[in-house]
Amino acid sequence: MIIIISSRLTCRRKLGKIYLTTGVDVFAKEHSLGKDALELRKEEFDNLLEEKRGSIKGALTDQHLISGIGNVYADEILFQCEIHPKSKTEKLAKKENSGIYSKMRTVLKTAIKNEGQRSQLPNTYLTPQRKEGAQCPKCSGKVEKIKVSGRSTYFCPKCQEELL
Template sequence: MPELPEVTYYKKYVDATSLHKKIQMVGMSTAEILQAPKKEFEDRLVGTELVQAQRHGKYLFIKTSDDGFLVFHFGMTGKFDFSHEDDPPKHTRFYLTFEDSSKLFFICPRKLGKIYLAQEMEDFLEEHSVGKDALEIDKSEFRELLDKKRGSIKGALTNQSLIAGIGNMYADEILFQTKIHPKTAVSDLSEKELDKIFNKMEEVLETLIESKEKEDGLPDTYLTGNREEGSDCPVCKGKIKMIKVSGRSTYFCPSCQKEK
C-alpha cells in the first residue's frame, strides 16, 4: 500500500507534470472509487486548473483554481501516470485531459483507491478522522499522542487517526530500526524508547522518501528488502519471522527485537 513516502513522490510527480493546465475533460472507467457523483466531478473540475499539490498522511490534496480540492487516497495499488497518449494505461480508473491533450491517469488495479471532492482541507481531515501527519509532529506531541494509549506500538503507529502516513510496511521498519518488538504495549515503553521511536520514525521516512526520489536502494541494514518469513535478518543474520499484530501481517527479527 502506498504510504507517506510514496504519496510524497506522487505529490512531486503532479507538481512536475500537471499543474497550471486547464482541464478539458474528466474521464473514468468505473464509479466505484468516486466518492461523489460523476457529474459533480465534471461540474467542479472542467475549466479549472490544478494549482497546488499537498500531502497529508496517505492523502494527496490537489487544489484547483476554484479553491476546491481533488483528493486522492491510493488504496493498495493506486498510482499516477502522465502521458500524451490517447489510450489509457491498463487499470486506469480516472483521468484528466488537459487543453494541450496531455492526460493525468489514476491507475488502480485493485479498485481500492478513493477519489473525493473537498472544499476545505482541514474539514476533510476532521470528517475522515485523519490524525497529525507523521512528519509534522514534534517529540512532545508524539509523546502526548501515545500517552495512556492501550494496545501495541505497532497498532499505534499504523492508527491513521492518531498519526497519519505510516502503514504496515514502514511501521515494521521503524520498529526494526529501534529494536523494539512490535507486540510491545505502548504503556510498557519508557520515555527513552518513545523518543527513540520518534527519532527513527523521522529518519526512516526521510530515508525512504530520498530513496524514491533518487531511485537508490535502501541501506543494507533495512528490513524492507528482506520482509519475508524466513529471510535473513540484514543485521544479525537471524531469520525474519511473521506474526499477526493488530490484525496485520508483521515482520520482525526475534533476535534483534526481543519481546518484553
C-alpha cells in the same frame, strides 16, 4: 474565485479510496485523521503514546492517531529501534518513545527520498528483505511473520525481543 482541489489517499487493509476535497485539513477533519507523522512535534508524539493502550505496532498504524505510517514502515521503524511489534505502549520507557519518534522521521524521510522503492532503501533496512525466513540485515537471525493488530508483521526475533 479560485477553487483549489486536492486529493488524499486512505488505504486500510488494501482497500484504497480517492476523495476529492476542498483541502487536506477539511479531509483530515471529516475522516478523523491524526496529524501527519512528519508534522508531529516530539511532545505531541509523546502525548499520543501516553494516552494509547495496546501494541506499539497498532498505535503506529492507527491513522486516527497518527496519519502517514503504513504497515511496512511501522515494521521498519520498530526494526530500526529494535522494539518488538507486540510491545505494549504503556510499557515503553521515554527513551524508547524518543527512539521511535526519531526513527519514524528518519525512515519516512528515507522512504520519500527513495520514492518508496524498496530496493533503494539502505541495506540495514528490513523492508527490502521483508519476507518470512529472510536473513536479518543486522544479525544472523531469520525474519519471522506474525499478526499484530490484524496486520501481517515482519520482524527479527533476535534483534526485537518481546518484552513480557
